[in-house]
Amino acid sequence: MIRKEAISIVAKKIGSQPIISANGFISRDLFEVCDKNSNFYMIGSMGLASSIGLGVALKNTKKKIFVFDGDGNILMNLGSLITIGITEPKNLVHVIFDNSSHESTGGQPTATNKIQLSKIAKSVNYKVFQVKTKNQLVKIFQKIKLIPGPIMVIAKIEKSGVISKRINIEPTKIKNRFMGSLKK
Amino acid sequence: MNEIVQKKVFNYLLKNKVQNFIGVPDSTMKHFIDQGFKKNKILITTKEEEAIGIAVGMSMSRSNSLVFMQNAGFANSLSTITSLIQLYKIPMIFLIGWRGFLKNDAPEHTKIGKIQPKLLQTLSLQSKILNEKNWKASCDWALKLIKKGKPCALILIRDFID
Numbered sequence: 001m002i003r004k005e006a007i008s009i010v011a012k013k014i015g016s017q018p019i020i021s022a023n024g025f026i027s028r029d030l031f032e033v034c035d036k037n038s039n040f041y042m043i044g045s046m047g048l049a050s051s052i053g054l055g056v057a058l059k060n061t062k063k064k065i066f067v068f069d070g071d072g073n074i075l076m077n078l079g080s081l082i083t084i085g086i087t088e089p090k091n092l093v094h095v096i097f098d099n100s101s102h103e104s105t106g107g108q109p110t111a112t113n114k115i116q117l118s119k120i121a122k123s124v125n126y127k128v129f130q131v132k133t134k135n136q137l138v139k140i141f142q143k144i145k146l147i148p149g150p151i152m153v154i155a156k157i158e159k160s161g162v163i164s165k166r167i168n169i170e171p172t173k174i175k176n177r178f179m180g181s182l183k184k
Numbered sequence: 185m186n187e188i189v190q191k192k193v194f195n196y197l198l199k200n201k202v203q204n205f206i207g208v209p210d211s212t213m214k215h216f217i218d219q220g221f222k223k224n225k226i227l228i229t230t231k232e233e234e235a236i237g238i239a240v241g242m243s244m245s246r247s248n249s250l251v252f253m254q255n256a257g258f259a260n261s262l263s264t265i266t267s268l269i270q271l272y273k274i275p276m277i278f279l280i281g282w283r284g285f286l287k288n289d290a291p292e293h294t295k296i297g298k299i300q301p302k303l304l305q306t307l308s309l310q311s312k313i314l315n316e317k318n319w320k321a322s323c324d325w326a327l328k329l330i331k332k333g334k335p336c337a338l339i340l341i342r343d344f345i346d
Contacts, residue, residue: 020241040244044267048237051229055241055249079230083238087227175272179244 001134002160003097007068008033009134010095010155013141014066018056018182021068022049024104025164026097030068032164038181041167041174047076050084050094057089057149060182064091071098071112078120085124090148094126099157107159118154126152185340189316190215193323197250198223200327202277204242206235207252212281212342217252232257233264239276240268248330252279255296258303265307265335275330278309278337285341293342304337311337 003025011019011034020040021027027041040056042049053067074080074096084092100113118128127147131137137155144151167174185193194205194216205220206227220226229235232253239249253261258280269276283289284297304311310329312322322338329336 042268044271045233045237045264048233048240048264048268051234051237052241052244055238055243056245057241058238059242059245059247077231077234077237079234080237083227083229083234171272175244175274179246182245 001132001137001155001157002162003099003103003157004029004033004160004162004164005134006097006137006155006157009137010066010068010141013138014064016181017064017066018060018178019066019068020049020053020056022046022070022073024070024073026068026070026073027167028164031167036181037177040178041169043167043171047073047080049073050077050080053092053094054080054084054087054089056182057092058087061091063182064093065089067092067094069094069096071096071100071110071117072102074117075110075112081121081124081126084150085126088125089150092149092151093144094150094152096152096154097157098154099159101159103159118152121152126150128152128154130154130156132156185314185316185319185343187215189319191219193314193319194219194223196320196323197277197327198225200323202248202250202327204239204247204249205252206239206249207279208232208235208254208257210252210254210281211346212254212283213252213279213340216279232261236261236264236269236276240272240274243274243276248275250277250279254281255283255300256293258300259296262303262307265309269335273333274335275333276335277326277330278335280337280339282339282341286343286345288345289342309335309337311339313339313341315341
């Protein structure tokens with residue numbers, strides 16, 4: 001399974017619920033396969049998608065909030081896991097598309113094939129699920145519907161070399177339409 | 185700034201619908217943060233950028249946020265301010281403790297204390313220095329700016345040596 005396939009599966013599964021997506025190829029893939037007003041494409045500020053997602057989750061407790069993160073992104077902001085752990089948002093689903101590399105910057109390795117991110121997340125009160133196939137990914141999103149968060153789904157993906165187009169929406173427009181979608 | 189006024193500043197901002205106070209502690213603003221804890225409104229994060237990220241999520245949910253930090257943390261936050269706050273035009277109040285203001289402050293604060301005003305200026309982040317006399321007018325100024333959708337900074341001078 002490559003990132004674009006995994007993102008397509010998850011994005012379609014969760015419909016119009018808010019997604020905060022990490023910078024780089026993750027946001028570009030999401031934009032290409034399933035652009036929606038309820039997607040917040042974080043195009044800069046690497047590492048902060050889960051923090052933004054936490055803020056949205058704490059203020060919108062009746063909605064389920066999804067964070068599309070990468071392994072490189074979350075490793076840059078491991079402290080975010082601590083804060084999510086202590087605030088325990090029941091409505092936060094943190095998806096890590098993990099290819100053990102910084103694919104957006106040329107495929108340099110990250111540490112996720114040497115350490116266990118799942119153990120770190122478990123130790124800070126996340127419920128953690130790991131998947132490797134498309135079938136497992138579909139099933140896990142069925143399963144977590146009724147489980148209170150914070151939930152982490154680690155989707156192991158392969159490096160693909162597939163590059164989606166850049167996001168061509170003005171950042172303020174990305175924000176405004178996302179804010180509009182939160183009102184509904 | 186003395187204890188009483190720091191507490192007043194907190195109460196005033198809270199009363200004027202700043203709902204979230206997120207950040208990394210600084211002894212310069214100890215009493216402000218203590219008052220926030222008393223009101224159960226403080227979220228301490230592991231780093232300043234994280235606090236800004238959370239505040240962005242809350243601001244986009246139409247809930248006003250203040251992010252507090254020492255100027256060392258402000259230096260950490262430069263990229264987040266340019267590529268998140270200013271890029272998306274997210275309103276929020278920064279409360280920044282100005283270490284290195286006094287010449288005999290600890291040496292690790294000297295450089296950042298010196299370049300802080302120019303950094304704020306270079307960033308085009310509007311700011312006002314709080315004191316015991318102007319605090320209410322400065323808070324009103326900040327509240328007005330976030331209402332207009334703009335970020336801004338309130339600066340708290342470290343006026344004592346411990």
